[in-house]
Amino acid sequence: MAKIWAIFRKDLLIELRTKDTLNSMLFFGVVVLVIFNFALESLRDTIRSAVPGILWVSFAFSGTLGLNRMFAAEKENGCLQGLLMVPVDRGTIYFGKMLAATVFMLVTEAIIFVLSLVFFNLTVWGEIPYLILVFLLGTLGFTAVGTLLSAIAVNTKLREVLLPLILFPVILPILVNAVEATNIVLNTPDYSALRLPLTVMAVFTIVFGTISYLLFEHVLED
Amino acid sequence: MIEVRGLSKYFGRFSALRGLDLTVGAGEFIALFGRNGAGKTTFLRILAGLSHPSSGKVTIRPGNAVAPRYIRGCIGYLSHNTSLYADLTALENLRFFAKLTGLPDHKEFLMQRIGQVGLSGRESEPVRNYSRGMQQRLALARAFLHDPAILLLDEPFTGLDQAGSDFLKSYLVETHSRGKTCMMAIHDPGVGYELADRLVVIDKGAAALDVQKSSLSLEEFQNRYGSIVNRT
Numbered sequence: 245m246a247k248i249w250a251i252f253r254k255d256l257l258i259e260l261r262t263k264d265t266l267n268s269m270l271f272f273g274v275v276v277l278v279i280f281n282f283a284l285e286s287l288r289d290t291i292r293s294a295v296p297g298i299l300w301v302s303f304a305f306s307g308t309l310g311l312n313r314m315f316a317a318e319k320e321n322g323c324l325q326g327l328l329m330v331p332v333d334r335g336t337i338y339f340g341k342m343l344a345a346t347v348f349m350l351v352t353e354a355i356i357f358v359l360s361l362v363f364f365n366l367t368v369w370g371e372i373p374y375l376i377l378v379f380l381l382g383t384l385g386f387t388a389v390g391t392l393l394s395a396i397a398v399n400t401k402l403r404e405v406l407l408p409l410i411l412f413p414v415i416l417p418i419l420v421n422a423v424e425a426t427n428i429v430l431n432t433p434d435y436s437a438l439r440l441p442l443t444v445m446a447v448f449t450i451v452f453g454t455i456s457y458l459l460f461e462h463v464l465e466d
Numbered sequence: 467m468i469e470v471r472g473l474s475k476y477f478g479r480f481s482a483l484r485g486l487d488l489t490v491g492a493g494e495f496i497a498l499f500g501r502n503g504a505g506k507t508t509f510l511r512i513l514a515g516l517s518h519p520s521s522g523k524v525t526i527r528p529g530n531a532v533a534p535r536y537i538r539g540c541i542g543y544l545s546h547n548t549s550l551y552a553d554l555t556a557l558e559n560l561r562f563f564a565k566l567t568g569l570p571d572h573k574e575f576l577m578q579r580i581g582q583v584g585l586s587g588r589e590s591e592p593v594r595n596y597s598r599g600m601q602q603r604l605a606l607a608r609a610f611l612h613d614p615a616i617l618l619l620d621e622p623f624t625g626l627d628q629a630g631s632d633f634l635k636s637y638l639v640e641t642h643s644r645g646k647t648c649m650m651a652i653h654d655p656g657v658g659y660e661l662a663d664r665l666v667v668i669d670k671g672a673a674a675l676d677v678q679k680s681s682l683s684l685e686e687f688q689n690r691y692g693s694i695v696n697r698t
Contacts, residue, residue: 250565258553261592322547326608328516329549330566331539466517 247332251340256347258317265313265348273306273356281363291364296426298364300419302356303379304386307349308408311390314345315398324398328464338391338460342453345387345394353379366430374429374438381442382422385449389414392456396463414452421445467492467616467647468513473522474671475508482508484671485522492615495638495648497658500668501695506651507545509668510618513649514543526616539567542614546624548605552594556580556604559593560611567612583607584633599630606637617641619650623657635661655691659684669694 259265280298284291318324327337357375361368368375390411397407412419421441428437468490475483483505490496498506511517512524515538526537550559557576564571580589583603593601602625610617619638623631638661642648652658658665659679665687667675674694682690 247566250562254551254554254558254562257558258551261553321552322545322549323551325516325543325545325547326549326563327566329514329538329541329543329609330563331536331568331612332566465515466511 247336248340248343251327251337252343252347255314255341255344259344259348264317265310266351268313269306269310269348269352270355272309273302273352274359276302276305277356277360277363292366293427293431295360295364295366295430296423299353299357299360299426300382300423302360303349303353303382304412304415304419306352306356307345307383307386307390308411310348310352311345311387311394311411312397312404312407314341314391315394316403319398324464334461334464335457337464338395338457341395342387342391345391346383349383349387350379353383368430371429374435375426377442378422378425378429378438381445381449382418382425385418385422385445385452386415388449388453388456389418392460392463395460399463399466417448418445421448467494467527468649469523469525469527470509470513471523473509473512473524474520475505475512475517476520481671483512483519483522486668486672488666488673488676490647490649492647493642493645494664495642495662496650496664496666497662498649498651498666498668499653499655499658499691500651500674504668505671506668507620510543510545510620510649510651513616514538514541514618516543539612540615541618542610542612542616543618543620544605544609544622545620546622548593548601548608550593550601550605550608553592555590555592556585556596557589559604560608563608563611569612579607579611580604583637598625599627602626602630603633606634610641615646617646617648617650619648619652621651621653623652623654631657655688656684659687667691667694 277298284294287294315324318327360366393411393414394407397403397410400406421444425438425441428435470486470488473483473486474481486509500506508517512519554562557580560576560579561571564576577589580586583606585600585603588600593604596604622634626634638648650658650662663679665677665679666673675690
């Protein structure tokens with residue numbers, strides 16, 4: 245656990261100094277919000293029903309940018325090679341990178357969400373605990389798969405292009421259920437329907453997290 | 467300590483190594499020579515566990531270690547990439563790798579290692595501000611922080627000035643004198659001959675020459691090396 249924390253802390257320290265990843269993620273996420281804000285101007289009265297989709301499009305696009313940076317930064321000066329030489333189980337590297345990706349995404353999501361409340365004039369105080377749960381599960385599912393696929397993509401010539409191409413088909417179940425769960429929280433009075441999408445997201449995260457952990461060692465070696 | 471049998475590595479249709487055989491005893495210092503693309507880097511990367519062989523077998527027995535991650539703990543690998551985080555300071559870089567390696571990460575230990583490579587007083591500067599020579603010194607401290615039994619060096623003199631080269635040579639001589647096994651890929655026959663006690667030339671993915679330094683002079687070695695790399 246200390247080693248996972250060390251990898252996370254290192255990524256956080258570099259991010260606090262450079263702000264490369266968070267700035268680009270935020271910029272992209274906010275641009276998506278602004279575009280939808282203007283595009284859906286005529287639907288102002290029913291905008292609340294469109295917000296779940298808008299939010300997750302924004303989260304997914306900005307999250308993909310963050311995942312692209314995750315291992316690209318490790319390629320500079322051959323840092324990934326140094327990381328692979330340390331005598332730790334390579335699954336530890338996976339969990340360290342996944343933790344960093346999750347935290348960066350959650351920070352971005354929090355800011356994008358607050359801005360969306362302003363743009364779309366929403367009030368959500370009572371729904372916030374449920375939204376936190378949905379965002380957390382959706383993000384964990386996203387990064388569980390994304391961390392592995394980012395490690396695969398970084399060793400290819402097409403790295404920035406390849407990641408979305410291989411990521412989005414795999415995380416479709418997470419995105420569909422995250423949108424559904426967010427819609428239930430924002431637009432329905434009965435939260436009992438939340439159980440199904442939350443269960444699907446939790447199972448997806450555990451299954452794909454385990455597969456990614458087991459495969460991670462093999463994708464890093466050539 | 468290291469036994470390599472029939473080692474081959476293919477990248478698509480290109481073969482980087484073709485049935486390489488080599489046995490390395492504990493405490494030996496081997497200089498690996500060969501033209502660009504001969505397979506030196508590929509060979510070192512396979513030994514370091516960074517690359518899988520296509521066929522053949524590599525056995526590394528540093529003490530009783532068996533599992534790959536324990537074997538990695540007995541190997542230090544330094545290439546022309548420094549593997550340093552440019553936005554972290556020297557101290558932060560070493561602290562990070564010390565934590566992952568399970569070494570003490572307190573300041574005194576790390577400062578001692580920074581002092582060994584002549585960077586005392588610059589430990590709080592981001593690595594980005596370091597010259598190439600300083601980065602290579604710190605890379606040396608990082609790669610061999612855990613005092614590994616086996617040192618793998620891939621063109622470690624690349625980009626170093628005279629002072630940096632002299633420092634690296636003295637570091638390797640001192641390390642070898644402590645019984646460490648060293649394997650260094652290098653282009654300069656003079657430097658390789660000076661440091662190593664065994665000279666291996668790799669050509670077309672296999673060992674074309676494997677001799678003890680004591681069996682031939684530098685001039686004789688240069689002639690034989692030249693005849694291997696110049697033949698078509």
